[in-house]
Amino acid sequence: MEAPSAPATRRHPLIGKGWVQAAALISICGFFVLVLMGFQAYRQGPPVPQRVVAESGQLVFDEDDVRTGQEVFLRNGLMQYGSIFGHGAYLGPDFTADYLRRSALAVRDSYGGPASDTAAQRTRRDFKTNRYDPDTGTLTISAAQAAAFETLVAHYGRTLGDPAGKTGLRPNAITDPTQLRQLTAYFAWSAWSASTQRPGTNHSYTNNWPSEPLVGNRPTGDTVVWSVLSLIALLGGTGALFAAFGRWNWLGWHGREQHELRFRDPLTVRLTGAQRATAWFFFTMAALFLVQALVGAAAEHYRADLTSFFGIPLERWLPYNLVRTWHVQLALLWVSTSFLAAGIFLVPMITRRPDPKGQAVLAYALLGALAVVVVGSMAGEAIGIHGGLSGAWHWLGMQGFEYLDLGKFWQILLTTGMVFWVAILWRGLRGRLAAESRANMPWMFFFAALALPLVYATGLMTDQRDDFVITDFWRFMVVHLWVEDFLELFTTVMVAYVFVLLGVVRERIALTVIFLDIVLYSAGGVIGTAHHWYFSGAPAQTLALGAFFSAFEVIPLTFLTVEAWSFIRLGARQEARSASAFPHRWAVMFLVAVGFWNFLGAGVFGFLINLPIVSYYEIGTALTANHGHAAMMGVYGMLAIGFAVFALRYLVPEKRWNDNLVRISFWSLNAGLAWMAFVTLLPLGIIQLYHSVDAGYFEARSLEFLTNDTNTLFEWLRLPGDVVFIVGGVLPLLWLAFHGLRGGRTRAAGSAAVPASRDGEGADLMLFTEVERPEPGEATAAGELSGR
Amino acid sequence: MPFEVIFTAGYSLLLTAGAIGLHRLGHRDPSPWTSRMLAGYRAQHPGPVPDSPPGAFPHHDSGRLHSAVGAVACLAALMVAAAQLVRHHRPGEAILLGACAAVAAAALPPLLRAARSRPAGDRARSPGRIARQRDDGAIRSGR
Numbered sequence: 001m002e003a004p005s006a007p008a009t010r011r012h013p014l015i016g017k018g019w020v021q022a023a024a025l026i027s028i029c030g031f032f033v034l035v036l037m038g039f040q041a042y043r044q045g046p047p048v049p050q051r052v053v054a055e056s057g058q059l060v061f062d063e064d065d066v067r068t069g070q071e072v073f074l075r076n077g078l079m080q081y082g083s084i085f086g087h088g089a090y091l092g093p094d095f096t097a098d099y100l101r102r103s104a105l106a107v108r109d110s111y112g113g114p115a116s117d118t119a120a121q122r123t124r125r126d127f128k129t130n131r132y133d134p135d136t137g138t139l140t141i142s143a144a145q146a147a148a149f150e151t152l153v154a155h156y157g158r159t160l161g162d163p164a165g166k167t168g169l170r171p172n173a174i175t176d177p178t179q180l181r182q183l184t185a186y187f188a189w190s191a192w193s194a195s196t197q198r199p200g201t202n203h204s205y206t207n208n209w210p211s212e213p214l215v216g217n218r219p220t221g222d223t224v225v226w227s228v229l230s231l232i233a234l235l236g237g238t239g240a241l242f243a244a245f246g247r248w249n250w251l252g253w254h255g256r257e258q259h260e261l262r263f264r265d266p267l268t269v270r271l272t273g274a275q276r277a278t279a280w281f282f283f284t285m286a287a288l289f290l291v292q293a294l295v296g297a298a299a300e301h302y303r304a305d306l307t308s309f310f311g312i313p314l315e316r317w318l319p320y321n322l323v324r325t326w327h328v329q330l331a332l333l334w335v336s337t338s339f340l341a342a343g344i345f346l347v348p349m350i351t352r353r354p355d356p357k358g359q360a361v362l363a364y365a366l367l368g369a370l371a372v373v374v375v376g377s378m379a380g381e382a383i384g385i386h387g388g389l390s391g392a393w394h395w396l397g398m399q400g401f402e403y404l405d406l407g408k409f410w411q412i413l414l415t416t417g418m419v420f421w422v423a424i425l426w427r428g429l430r431g432r433l434a435a436e437s438r439a440n441m442p443w444m445f446f447f448a449a450l451a452l453p454l455v456y457a458t459g460l461m462t463d464q465r466d467d468f469v470i471t472d473f474w475r476f477m478v479v480h481l482w483v484e485d486f487l488e489l490f491t492t493v494m495v496a497y498v499f500v501l502l503g504v505v506r507e508r509i510a511l512t513v514i515f516l517d518i519v520l521y522s523a524g525g526v527i528g529t530a531h532h533w534y535f536s537g538a539p540a541q542t543l544a545l546g547a548f549f550s551a552f553e554v555i556p557l558t559f560l561t562v563e564a565w566s567f568i569r570l571g572a573r574q575e576a577r578s579a580s581a582f583p584h585r586w587a588v589m590f591l592v593a594v595g596f597w598n599f600l601g602a603g604v605f606g607f608l609i610n611l612p613i614v615s616y617y618e619i620g621t622a623l624t625a626n627h628g629h630a631a632m633m634g635v636y637g638m639l640a641i642g643f644a645v646f647a648l649r650y651l652v653p654e655k656r657w658n659d660n661l662v663r664i665s666f667w668s669l670n671a672g673l674a675w676m677a678f679v680t681l682l683p684l685g686i687i688q689l690y691h692s693v694d695a696g697y698f699e700a701r702s703l704e705f706l707t708n709d710t711n712t713l714f715e716w717l718r719l720p721g722d723v724v725f726i727v728g729g730v731l732p733l734l735w736l737a738f739h740g741l742r743g744g745r746t747r748a749a750g751s752a753a754v755p756a757s758r759d760g761e762g763a764d765l766m767l768f769t770e771v772e773r774p775e776p777g778e779a780t781a782a783g784e785l786s787g788r
Numbered sequence: 789m790p791f792e793v794i795f796t797a798g799y800s801l802l803l804t805a806g807a808i809g810l811h812r813l814g815h816r817d818p819s820p821w822t823s824r825m826l827a828g829y830r831a832q833h834p835g836p837v838p839d840s841p842p843g844a845f846p847h848h849d850s851g852r853l854h855s856a857v858g859a860v861a862c863l864a865a866l867m868v869a870a871a872q873l874v875r876h877h878r879p880g881e882a883i884l885l886g887a888c889a890a891v892a893a894a895a896l897p898p899l900l901r902a903a904r905s906r907p908a909g910d911r912a913r914s915p916g917r918i919a920r921q922r923d924d925g926a927i928r929s930g931r
Contacts, residue, residue: 585849592850596857667856674857678864683799690795710792713871721860 030526045469050137069186074400168320209535273360281341338640418453524552590642597634623685672725814854
């Protein structure tokens with residue numbers, strides 16, 4: 001195919017300069033503050049002492065022990081079992097809080113026990129007084145603390161090296177005495193950071209987290225005050241935004257022009273080779289989704305019955321930390337697979353031209369690379385957690401940071417794959433881009449896609465030997481900024497573009513929504529990333545910024561959800577004029593579900609745990625899982641499936657298309673997810689939060705609490721919902737995607753039905769929608785869309 | 789009375805109330821010809837109500853989604869109360885949990901019916917119904 005000739009002039013921007021300038025300015029400000037917080041993380045994180053000595057001068061542990069201990073923690077997948085500084089999984093203990101409590105009890109006992117006031121005061125003084133000398137890099141601890149350390153080395157040896165298993169970890173998970181000592185040194189350092197006073201303040205490096213009366217840890221003034229201000233920001237911001245848009249109608253709904261729509265039968269729409277290749281992507285997506293749900297069910301079983309999987313000793317082969325690692329990794333991977341495919345599928349519809357030569361081959365190559373990453377990283381994680389791969393563990397095995405568990409090699413390969421995907425999009429789009437202003441939809445689509453590998457690449461900055469606060473900064477560049485902001489932006493652009501292509505929303509209005517999204521998320525989402533760093537060792541300013549700005553994240557969720565209804569209803573006005581039926585009923589239904597879960601899962605459940613004072617007691621409990629499931633599956637999962645259903649409508653021949661399958665899948669997924677949240681995660685989270693405030697954070701995270709009768713009952717009650725979710729929700733989707741593979745839509749059949757376009761360019765691809773203005777002589781909206 | 793029983797009873801009632809609220813929220817008028825949200829749009833672009841809508845646009849089902857999730861919440865409320873009743877059935881506990889389960893059970897059928905009902909747009913509308921909608925639309929949009 002010949003390269004498209006460059007047009008003489010670009011199409012003028014469809015949106016005012018004010019929007020572009022506002023988006024640029026606010027983005028720059030948002031990222032400036034984010035970089036500043038990163039700078040603070042490097043400068044003001046808790047130091048790792050070169051030497052930790054007892055008052056007698058005896059060396060207890062040194063810097064290398066702490067850093068190697070962190071490696072032992074990561075390579076054994078302990079962040080997918082318990083947590084550190086509150087971050088990680090929820091079955092095992094939080095090792096910071098665990099060490100702090102156990103060592104404080106040992107120290108108090110050595111000073112006279114619980115009955116002695118003097119013992120309590122001496123214990124608090126031991127833990128609160130910062131005796132780190134930055135000049136020599138030496139931290140001096142009391143003899144009692146040094147003795148407690150030795151006791152706890154033995155304790156962790158017993159629990160983490162238990163030959164019987166029954167803890168969710170594989171039997172004899174960690175037995176090497178040196179590694180156990182290093183691991184304990186890491187926990188001891190984290191507990192020191194969480195209790196000793198940050199110089200110049202009256203609180204610890206972690207803003208006094210976790211709550212621990214034995215060492216005098218209680219919420220700081222910042223934690224309380226910024227919680228209140230955060231609430232005010234939410235209420236005031238929401239009210240102001242609705243008032244402003246109600247008054248001035250910036251989105252311009254009322255200016256919608258009336259077009260005539262005619263929906264084409266999907267089978268009359270010709271598909272390109274690359275579009276047909278996406279059938280394999282969507283089948284892979286559905287298969288990965290099934291595996292992700294199954295390992296999630298296995299992880300859930302550990303919470304319901306820790307001792308056995310219906311008589312099978314599952315922990316020997318698939319310990320909890322491995323199934324949870326796969327569960328969270330696959331969540332990102334299957335959703336990403338759908339997004340990659342949707343991008344490829346949409347390009348010819350945007351350009352309305354055939355693929356460049358070799359585009360389909362490149363799409364298949366991308367899928368192959370993705371398969372290598374998925375299989376390689378999962379195998380590496382399994383081998384790594386089982387103690388294999390020795391020196392190459394963080395390259396090929398278990399890098400170990402929650403959500404960035406995959407080995408660095410696979411992480412690099414995945415990033416490269418995304419760059420490759422952007423290149424595929426660029427090849428398809430470049431002719432169209434050359435004719436467009438950089439502020440218009442095609443460029444926004446490309447920029448949003450380009451941002452995905454760029455932001456994901458920041459996760460490569462994590463290093464297994466770096467200070468935790470620094471690795472956590474880079475980790476949340478992926479977990480928050482990539483997932484919650486840039487995937488959200490890409491989502492907005494994709495959904496808006498689909499609506500534009502469907503002819504139900506004008507391009508200018510869709511652009512306004514996209515720029516509004518950029519403005520709101522740059523203000524709230526980018527700086528709001530800091531709400532993950534309240535207690536990980538960042539200074540109090542980070543807590544303040546995170547609390548205040550993350551409250552603004554809820555505002556666009558609320559606002560865009562409400563506005564989305566208008567978005568969709570306007571479509572009905574157009575659809576009703578079409579003589580043919582709307583072919584994407586279920587794809588749009590999944591978008592409706594996205595709106596619903598965006599508000600409930602991301603908005604309500606997210607804000608429920610967002611206030612610093614709530615997070616102080618809640619972090620690492622089932623309420624986090626409640627938000628995680630409802631938001632990740634409810635928003636990105638439903639969206640990924642919506643994209644798949646949209647494309648499969650064209651890929652599956654009419655004789656094999658079954659609306660009932662999609663209907664069953666839709667209702668089962670929503671019902672199963674709702675059941676999961678309402679029957680188990682939400683009530684358990686509330687009970688755990690109550691227990692954390694009432695009895696203590698250590699108690700609320702203990703296995704004794706998690707496996708008590710009440711919790712076990714709520715965990716088992718989840719079973720019917722999970723069955724509905726997997727059997728009714730995932731399997732029909734997999735079957736439908738399989739039909740997409742079987743094809744039956746030959747190239748000839750596809751093109752035979754394609755009528756010539758209005759201007760006679762038979763080579764052009766036809767959209768699934770024809771959009772025309774009723775007045776004769778005016779340019780068609782379709783023409784406007786295609787840039788002609 | 790154990791905390792577990794009081795918590796379950798309160799949670800069950802709250803879930804039932806939330807389910808009913810969700811159901812009501814989802815059954816605001818979604819019609820682009822009569823809904824309040826698009827009244828301004830209709831005022832600027834008056835158009836005839838189509839005589840024979842070809843099929844429901846998916847937003848008609850948004851109400852069903854709300855009712856369905858509400859029904860799941862209601863069923864969840866019933867389930868947690870009933871499960872606790874098996875574990876805690878002293879007279880006071882049984883009365884409290886039984887009452888909560890009964891409230892959830894009573895709220896469930898209308899939600900299930902609403903979740904199962906076909907969207908309005910799926911049904912062919914009679915001329916009289918269309919005329920009524922047109923009149924309602926004119927009144928609501930102030931025309």
